[in-house]
Amino acid sequence: MNVNLRDPNTIMKLSRLGSFHQSRLSFLRSFLSEFKDWEYKRDLFDLDKNGYGIAIYSFKKKDRVYSLVCFANQIDDNERSDRVIATKWDAAFTLHDGIPQKKDIERLKNEVPRQEVGRLSYKELTLSRANKSVRIFDHVVDSLSKGVQPNLDLLKKVGYLYRTTAVYGSGKFGLADRFRIKDREEINGPFRLEMMLVYLVRQFTFDQVNHVAKNKNPNSAVNLDPKICKNLGIGNSTGLGMAPFIVNHPTLLNNWILCREIALKKIRELETINFKDSNLFKDCVRNSVRNITSWNTESEYQIKKIKLLLRDVRKFLDFVENEFDFKKAFPFNTLYLWLEKETCEECIEYIVSIMMEPFEEIVRPLIKKMSSDEEKYFNIPTNRTVGELLAILEKKYSNILTINFDKKENHKKFWFISKNKEEPRLADRFEEQGSDLEQPLAIARDIKKLYERLLLSNKFLKIDKFLVDNSDLRHVVRRAFIIEKFPYSEIQDNTISENLVPIDMLRLKLSFFGALKFDPRSDKWLRICMFQGAPLPNELKQFDEQWVYKS
Amino acid sequence: MRSLSEIETTSKRASRAVGFSWGVSEEIAKGIRLLELFGFPGIKNLNQYYKLINKKNFENISTINKKNKSNKYSLCPINLGVGILDQIRTLEKLKKITFYKVAYPILLLPFLSRSSDIIGKKILFKFEKNIFLLNFNVNILSNLLVKKIPIFAKKSEIIFLENKDNFTEKEWKSLYKLSENTFVEESESLKQGAAGAGLTDND
Numbered sequence: 055m056n057v058n059l060r061d062p063n064t065i066m067k068l069s070r071l072g073s074f075h076q077s078r079l080s081f082l083r084s085f086l087s088e089f090k091d092w093e094y095k096r097d098l099f100d101l102d103k104n105g106y107g108i109a110i111y112s113f114k115k116k117d118r119v120y121s122l123v124c125f126a127n128q129i130d131d132n133e134r135s136d137r138v139i140a141t142k143w144d145a146a147f148t149l150h151d152g153i154p155q156k157k158d159i160e161r162l163k164n165e166v167p168r169q170e171v172g173r174l175s176y177k178e179l180t181l182s183r184a185n186k187s188v189r190i191f192d193h194v195v196d197s198l199s200k201g202v203q204p205n206l207d208l209l210k211k212v213g214y215l216y217r218t219t220a221v222y223g224s225g226k227f228g229l230a231d232r233f234r235i236k237d238r239e240e241i242n243g244p245f246r247l248e249m250m251l252v253y254l255v256r257q258f259t260f261d262q263v264n265h266v267a268k269n270k271n272p273n274s275a276v277n278l279d280p281k282i283c284k285n286l287g288i289g290n291s292t293g294l295g296m297a298p299f300i301v302n303h304p305t306l307l308n309n310w311i312l313c314r315e316i317a318l319k320k321i322r323e324l325e326t327i328n329f330k331d332s333n334l335f336k337d338c339v340r341n342s343v344r345n346i347t348s349w350n351t352e353s354e355y356q357i358k359k360i361k362l363l364l365r366d367v368r369k370f371l372d373f374v375e376n377e378f379d380f381k382k383a384f385p386f387n388t389l390y391l392w393l394e395k396e397t398c399e400e401c402i403e404y405i406v407s408i409m410m411e412p413f414e415e416i417v418r419p420l421i422k423k424m425s426s427d428e429e430k431y432f433n434i435p436t437n438r439t440v441g442e443l444l445a446i447l448e449k450k451y452s453n454i455l456t457i458n459f460d461k462k463e464n465h466k467k468f469w470f471i472s473k474n475k476e477e478p479r480l481a482d483r484f485e486e487q488g489s490d491l492e493q494p495l496a497i498a499r500d501i502k503k504l505y506e507r508l509l510l511s512n513k514f515l516k517i518d519k520f521l522v523d524n525s526d527l528r529h530v531v532r533r534a535f536i537i538e539k540f541p542y543s544e545i546q547d548n549t550i551s552e553n554l555v556p557i558d559m560l561r562l563k564l565s566f567f568g569a570l571k572f573d574p575r576s577d578k579w580l581r582i583c584m585f586q587g588a589p590l591p592n593e594l595k596q597f598d599e600q601w602v603y604k605s
Numbered sequence: 606m607r608s609l610s611e612i613e614t615t616s617k618r619a620s621r622a623v624g625f626s627w628g629v630s631e632e633i634a635k636g637i638r639l640l641e642l643f644g645f646p647g648i649k650n651l652n653q654y655y656k657l658i659n660k661k662n663f664e665n666i667s668t669i670n671k672k673n674k675s676n677k678y679s680l681c682p683i684n685l686g687v688g689i690l691d692q693i694r695t696l697e698k699l700k701k702i703t704f705y706k707v708a709y710p711i712l713l714l715p716f717l718s719r720s721s722d723i724i725g726k727k728i729l730f731k732f733e734k735n736i737f738l739l740n741f742n743v744n745i746l747s748n749l750l751v752k753k754i755p756i757f758a759k760k761s762e763i764i765f766l767e768n769k770d771n772f773t774e775k776e777w778k779s780l781y782k783l784s785e786n787t788f789v790e791e792s793e794s795l796k797q798g799a800a801g802a803g804l805t806d807n808d
């Protein structure tokens with residue numbers, strides 16, 4: 055049986071992309087698999103009694119070493135902010151390429167805590183900072199120092215000791231450009247070094263909390279139970295900064311989604327499923343319900359989504375356990391078609407993610423295809439014709455071409471870069487100033503504009519001639535030729551509509567990171583949790599691949 | 606040290622700020638990244654050019670011919686570069702193109718470099734005594750070793766080089782002969798048994 059890849063016009067809608075969940079393809083999970091046989095070490099732990107100072111952690115294999123350099127700082131409570139406008143954080147981190155020498159540490163000590171206003175070098179790969187969840191951190195210190203483990207209900211509500219507020223890589227603030235390291239086998243997957251940083255930061259938070267508790271009461275303090283550590287992750291606050299990324303990297307976006315779609319297609323095409331695999335799938339769905347019921351948020355928008363998800367996952371479980379027979383041919387295809395008919399978008403994508411769990415042999419080869427050599431597709435094929443470009447637009451942007459951009463609600467918002475923080479922002483075109491400096495992120499509107507201009511041009515005109523008088527649309531001409539080859543490279547939605555929910559764009563990216571427990575704090579930023587339930591560094595050599603569903 | 610990613614992002618934004626479209630700004634940014642990667646002063650020249658762009662007039666040409674003269678002012682290297690890049694498959698047939706009065710000719714280099722890659726041919730770019738050989742966007746060779754790169758080209762030529770060897774047949778044969786010393790002289794039995802195919806393959 056041949057199952058078609060799902061239609062980009064359905065999958066690339068923002069509401070669908072905003073329903074994606076982590077899977078075996080997610081970057082933090084593939085990072086753990088890649089680095090499971092690397093040697094983990096805590097090289098330096100020089101903190102004072104209050105937990106302030108420097109620590110270094112590393113992963114090593116043969117001659118390659120990656121070192122996380124941590125700087126824990128004292129800040130006042132009123133200086134602690136998750137917003138990008140903050141200038142001080144409880145801790146700041148960088149992933150150094152190799153073993154940092156004394157002079158590197160001295161240099162980093164001055165630069166890393168300053169984050170965006172500091173300067174890193176090509177020897178550093180990623181940069182981040184994090185703030186304590188003060189309520190949780192203080193409670194854990196207090197409990198441990200008294201010789202007791204912390205209140206699990208309280209920990210469960212938050213899920214982490216620290217949350218990062220940004221993780222930078224790929225040349226930002228002087229960090230190494232991707233091209234310098236792109237041929238390294240171990241990082242042949244997107245965001246692998248960012249994942250390494252976050253993972254090692256998680257360990258630092260455990261070591262720091264134990265250290266502070268021990269210093270508070272050396273005679274009675276105990277360490278945080280490793281089982282509790284395992285169920286804590288690292289939080290993250292994410293704002294709009296992440297949103298333009300998926301528009302600005304079309305071939306990369308395509309490869310992420312395409313790999314997911316290929317995995318689903320291959321799983322649906324499996325004629326028979328053995329008992330072990332069907333059981334593993336059912337176990338994961340069953341266990342995952344805990345992830346949904348422990349998903350805390352005050353966002354009404356998310357509460358509604360979670361409620362629907364829980365209802366539909368239970369309905370699905372009931373169907374699978376009481377009505378469905380895995381012995382019938384093409385069981386996952388039948389299940390998928392049932393999901394399409396009976397459940398909400400969030401549930402469809404949730405179960406699609408879990409369908410990958412039993413099939414490492416399908417997923418593993420795809421992980422290596424999730425990067426992209428974007429430069430290869432940058433040139434516009436200017437020898438093509440207007441007629442050919444028109445045909446591409448009609449085929450690949452059919453829904454977008456139906457949007458009426460003369461209506462105010464369809465172009466109400468605009469994206470801009472804030473002068474204060476050089477970060478992307480979204481505003482109302484009709485109420486705020488600045489739309490004359492709009493960023494090129496209104497792809498749907500510009501594609502429609504391109505279409506209208508093409509209709510007025512000679513169909514046999516070559517694109518080089520068309521561009522002479524239509525230079526303002528060059529950016530979308532390039533994109534149209536990219537989508538011709540990469541069907542999932544474009545969001546098939548209007549990113550400047552009045553109804554835009556920007557966190558859908560963030561959720562898409564975060565789901566590929568492997569984030570759990572999306573907690574929108576507004577329509578423009580959200581909190582998430584990463585690595586909750588993941589093996590600790592000393593457990594990496596052998597761990598349960600389905601740890602996500604067992605926290 | 607600025608990373609190439611920072612160089613690209615800032616060049617793109619600055620280009621947009623002086624009035625180029627986003628699409629053209631993307632092309633410029635890739636170009637400046639390339640110049641800096643290859644060791645040419647891209648940022649410096651772009652900066653100087655953008656300081657003048659709204660004070661002095663520069664000319665644009667839409668269709669490039671064998672000989673191209675500006676009417677009054679110097680040609681804008683960016684408009685010219687984008688034009689060459691877009692029209693390269695047609696221009697290649699002209700074998701040689703001449704331009705008179707080009708401002709900041711170094712800014713043309715990345716467009717020519719990428720063009721060389723598109724047509725799969727080396728391109729020679731000459732102005733006054735300066736020579737640049739664009740090799741399939743892999744590297745740029747130049748005889749220009751002075752720190753100060755000329756900011757104006759009175760007469761410049763672009764020559765499309767046919768793909769041919771950089772060495773003589775005699776030099777090739779000599780090297781090939783040496784390489785033969787790694788081969789094994791085949792005996793009759795090796796001839797019959799060491800290859801995969803049959804001795805006659807008429808079936």
